Amino acid sequence: MTDDKTVHAVTYDLLRSLGLTTVFGNPGSTEETFLQDFPDDFTYVLGLQEASVLAMADGFAQATGKPALVNLHTAAGTGNAMGSLVAAYRANTPLIVTAGQQTREMSLMDPYLNNPEATLMPQPWVKWAYEPARAEDVPAAFMRAYAMAMQAPKGPVFLSIPLDDWQKPAKGPAVIRTVSNHIAPDPDRLAAFAERINRASNPLLVLGPEVDRAGGWDAGIAFAEKLGAPVRGSALPDRISFPETHRLFAGPLPMTIAEVNQVVHGHDLVIVIGAQVFRYYPYVAGEYLPEGTDLLQITSDPGMAAAAPVGDSMVGDVRIALEMLVDLIDAPVGRPAPEPLNRDRAVRTSAPSDPLTADEVYATLSGVKPDDSAVVMESTSTMAELEQWLPTTQPGSFFATGSGGIGWGLPGAVGIALGDRERGVTRTIVATIGDGSFQYSIQALWTAAQHKLPIVFVVLRNGEYAVLKSFAELENTPRVPGLELPGLEIGSLAKGFGCHTADVTTTDELADAFKTALTADGPTVIVVKTQPQLPHLG
Ligand SMILES: Cc1ncc(C[n+]2csc(CCOP(=O)(O)OP(=O)(O)O)c2C)c(N)n1
Ligand SMILES: [Mg+2]
Numbered sequence: 001m002t003d004d005k006t007v008h009a010v011t012y013d014l015l016r017s018l019g020l021t022t023v024f025g026n027p028g029s030t031e032e033t034f035l036q037d038f039p040d041d042f043t044y045v046l047g048l049q050e051a052s053v054l055a056m057a058d059g060f061a062q063a064t065g066k067p068a069l070v071n072l073h074t075a076a077g078t079g080n081a082m083g084s085l086v087a088a089y090r091a092n093t094p095l096i097v098t099a100g101q102q103t104r105e106m107s108l109m110d111p112y113l114n115n116p117e118a119t120l121m122p123q124p125w126v127k128w129a130y131e132p133a134r135a136e137d138v139p140a141a142f143m144r145a146y147a148m149a150m151q152a153p154k155g156p157v158f159l160s161i162p163l164d165d166w167q168k169p170a171k172g173p174a175v176i177r178t179v180s181n182h183i184a185p186d187p188d189r190l191a192a193f194a195e196r197i198n199r200a201s202n203p204l205l206v207l208g209p210e211v212d213r214a215g216g217w218d219a220g221i222a223f224a225e226k227l228g229a230p231v232r233g234s235a236l237p238d239r240i241s242f243p244e245t246h247r248l249f250a251g252p253l254p255m256t257i258a259e260v261n262q263v264v265h266g267h268d269l270v271i272v273i274g275a276q277v278f279r280y281y282p283y284v285a286g287e288y289l290p291e292g293t294d295l296l297q298i299t300s301d302p303g304m305a306a307a308a309p310v311g312d313s314m315v316g317d318v319r320i321a322l323e324m325l326v327d328l329i330d331a332p333v334g335r336p337a338p339e340p341l342n343r344d345r346a347v348r349t350s351a352p353s354d355p356l357t358a359d360e361v362y363a364t365l366s367g368v369k370p371d372d373s374a375v376v377m378e379s380t381s382t383m384a385e386l387e388q389w390l391p392t393t394q395p396g397s398f399f400a401t402g403s404g405g406i407g408w409g410l411p412g413a414v415g416i417a418l419g420d421r422e423r424g425v426t427r428t429i430v431a432t433i434g435d436g437s438f439q440y441s442i443q444a445l446w447t448a449a450q451h452k453l454p455i456v457f458v459v460l461r462n463g464e465y466a467v468l469k470s471f472a473e474l475e476n477t478p479r480v481p482g483l484e485l486p487g488l489e490i491g492s493l494a495k496g497f498g499c500h501t502a503d504v505t506t507t508d509e510l511a512d513a514f515k516t517a518l519t520a521d522g523p524t525v526i527v528v529k530t531q532p533q534l535p536h537l538g
Helices: 007-017 050-064 074-090 104-109 136-152 187-199 209-213 215-227 257-264 302-307 318-328 358-368 382-391 411-422 443-449 466-473 490-497 509-521
Strands: 021-023 043-048 070-071 096-100 157-161 203-207 232-233 249-252 271-275 292-298 313-316 374-378 429-434 455-461 500-504 522-529
Touching: 007 136, 021 050, 021 411, 021 522, 043 050, 043 443, 050 070, 050 074, 050 096, 050 411, 050 443, 070 074, 074 096, 074 466, 096 136, 136 157, 187 292, 187 313, 187 318, 203 215, 209 215, 215 271, 215 318, 232 509, 271 318, 292 302, 292 318, 302 313, 358 382, 358 429, 358 455, 358 509, 374 382, 374 411, 411 429, 411 443, 411 455, 455 509, 490 500, 490 522, 500 509, 509 522
Parallel strands: 021 043, 021 070, 070 096, 096 157, 203 232, 203 271, 232 249, 271 292, 292 313, 374 429, 429 455, 455 522, 500 522
Antiparallel strands: none
């Protein structure tokens, strides 16, 4: 069969069939051959720096639950995107990341803009990196990339494409294939796990980020309610998977080996579903589990199953596992209901502080935030206050960096808002971000303004990297330089990118500015002056 279509035409046909019609990018000369004659049914979302481009695509993919396509400028653009790529990899976000490459004709001479090691560069933060051996292989390479990105554990993949490939003749139409995206757990092992769960007298359930990502929110609730056990979330969650106002919710797990040990003490079984065992951060030594506590883990990620230092693991899709398990466990008789979580919401009779505390900021937001709005969190020293005042109650409504790298929240919020628009959902995104974290990918504000996205950024202007001061105490490292942030006019920056802005210092001003932002046509950046405070780390 002959076909005179180009690689360009065949690849766009394939992308269209796969639903990959939104391209997040920042263009260069090595990408223009891909972008030429950009079809009307495709959308190009321009980001002004690649850290933003990639994190916006991540947010978009997370909101839509589908993979997203990214186009970067050869080595330099890939380099700028790397930090965001780490976050996408850690959050298991399926992304097809492409970068232009210099002309094959000149490759041997290492011309200007060439990336001689294009497939090494994004490693190890992609599941697969490939530069097609021949131009004709480009469409099939995209198909393979898509299949790789979507198989569990999902994640980013990378294609480097020489700029002269696009106009070459294709070898016929693209082959469109499907692969499994959800793998059920081994039924025998699941039955054995169920038996151990049924034998437990005082189990603790941990539902991690993977549950929400897998669409397992309702299955998690059904399982927890039948089990009648307290439910903890992961420490430092990138997604929240269980209603934090539910009577069984017992709070997130702490961040250290020693404290997790204390929290699980007295439980004869910890059932960890969709989470790492465990997400530790500061090193505070201890035993992983107390004497007499057993652990079961279910995750779709074989690497995470292998990495757990204790307990027995099973690999499989966590939504499927929860739905199968609920029928295999017995409702216990006479298990006492767990103590309801004490939310320490002090009733304030005195005037608010000056500057405001984080507690006062979130308390104020809790009075004005719409119930159906989503939260993007990147205010590193105020996580506990956020959880107190703005608990997550719905699926797909809490997002944070998957890697611990800051600079994800701002562009992530932009991508989530774009993803909501794509799937026909109207809701406000409330992005609470530290004055330090706000700077890393700040140019995503421009994309938010251009697309008139319904985002309210609340920037906590405490004038420093507060959490790092806590770390300096914990690590006993006095006189660390570089922790102060004077002289940043964040409102002016946001205005320069085309956002509405407000600078506030009181709770009334904050509430008013927030209400105005809810009716604004486009994003608003509210900068609220706050007191630095030292969070508890471990
Ligand atoms: C890309 C990246 N660079 C540096 C860090 C180290 N880091 C962690 S928290 C933090 C400070 C964040 O400050 P801010 O957003 O103002 O929040 P605060 O702690 O003041 O609440 C820094 C620099 C990081 N996590 N990621
Ligand atoms: Mg700060």
